[in-house]
Amino acid sequence: MIPASYTFRNVTKHKVTSTLTIFGVGLVVFVFTAVLMLAHGLFATLVATGSDDNVVIIRKASQSEVTSIIMREQADIVSTFPEIKLGQDNKPLFTNELYVLISLVKRDDDGSSNVTVRGVTEKSMEMRPDIKILEGRMYQPGTAEIIAGKSISNRFKGCKVGEQVRFGSRDWTVVGVFDAAGSAFDSEIWGDIEQMMDAFRRPVYSSLTMKLNDPASLAAVTSRIEGDLRLQLEAKPEKEYYAAQSTATTQFIMIVGVAICIIFSFGAIVGAMITMYAAVANRTKEIGTLRSLGFSRLAILRTFLFESFVISLAGGIIGLAGASFLRFVEVSTVNFNTFSELAFNFRLNGPTIISAIVFAVVMGFLGGFLPAVRASRLKIVDSLRAT
């Protein structure tokens, strides 16, 4: 085996070409990683929105709360299900909520964007223990008071504690800001459901949420709903419900992003190829010498493939390291399933790291393959005659 130090030292010897090639691969891997982190961040944010033992019930065949309608009588039936866990006050952990999209003006550029307003009940908070009041206090039921998720509070006018915001032909006072631990609730405004139904003149609910005694009793709830003809509803674990909401947007990000990365990667592959062809040309005599000592064609092929592997791996690690800083960046996008604004962070996870490194190595392999084959096919006498 030709020693690995031969490869490492040749890579570090040609600083300019190696650096440029590594940088090229690194840039593509950076973009690639950013795309995956974006998609994963969005997915993780929505999944984190659900609790394991919560079940969301919406109207059959409506994909999300936006298009779901549930009658008060239907809600009354569901609220008596025996699978529902009881709270500290011995009342069922069950809530009926209203989901409305409104348009609010952004703080920074005066543009407007869709924001989710959720009419909630006194149980809504208790059923989502991750949500905490960050600033101010809870709204008073029966008043025009609201609380805003922390992503909303910062980005939209009138949503800080003490400010007023107008929607549903009423002025609402923000009395608190809540932190929902990075979940989709962070991008919502909450207020008393009775006030909201009144303001928006909506006599129906959008969704029901119940906490189960035992997550395994989901099947019982589902069959109970299906067995009752008055209930044209469907139940899903809350996690699954929110995960499903991320698919349209994450798929869009992935398809566009990965397509762009593949186009970029041609540049990096060609860069690696030029570098490796130059390496073979510069070291033709060394190749002849190694062969004359008894090293096989395969050993030569391996050495040059290994060299482009080392270069692309270095590029991959640098691109990945650069992209990992994006974790501290918060972005927002329109959730294509609900058409509301959703704030989230880039997130790095194991599969993303592995994909980025594999992507880098594949680029190195594709760029290095032909030059390595050329190196291995040189005739010894010809390569020794090279200067």
Place this chain on the structure above:
Amino acid sequence: MAQALVQVRGVSKSYYRDSLEIPVLRNISFDIPEGEFLALMGPSGSGKTTLLNLISGIDQPSGGDLVVAGENIARMSEGQLAKWRSQHIGLVFQFYNLLPVLTAFENVELPLLLYKLSKADRRKRVETALTIVGLGDRMDHYPRQLSGGQEQRVAIARAIVTDPTLLLADEPTGDLDKVSAEEIMTLLSRLNKEFNKTIVMVTHDPRAAEKAHSIRNLDKGELA
């Protein structure tokens, strides 16, 4: 009588440029006995390097047989030849052909990487070879930190580290000043006398050829 170490039998070699045949060696036959120190001389383009390349198995004849230490290398496949070279041949080039990114030690160690040897065994052999050529104190130097004569001595150490059957040198003093050339020739004769290495050396330099036991002249692809 025992057979000669190298038997060249009716060897010819042609190169082809486009479809034009360029004969370089024509029907060459001679023997090289074990322990010989042979100088190959002749005008430029007469085919000396080509003949040496055939004996070292880095090129193959167009016709004829080449028997080295009982094996006909004219009939070997490329893979067999590579292995055979690593076991039987030590090569010394005019321009040393050291790998610039490797130290003297690592350059000499290279041929041993084709053997199943422990790291300690390799170290012992490399140190021995470098001590024989008088560079035991320069093991960690890179080629660019050495003079031409020292580089050639490292190359000779690399050629002898596997204790090969044949040592083949193509104008080993061609790039050196008089003093260094003298040192290299002294070293080669020492390897021939003390270590009984069979040596074939191509040279233009009559002073270098003086150190050899016998001289053969090539002219236009034929032995004179």
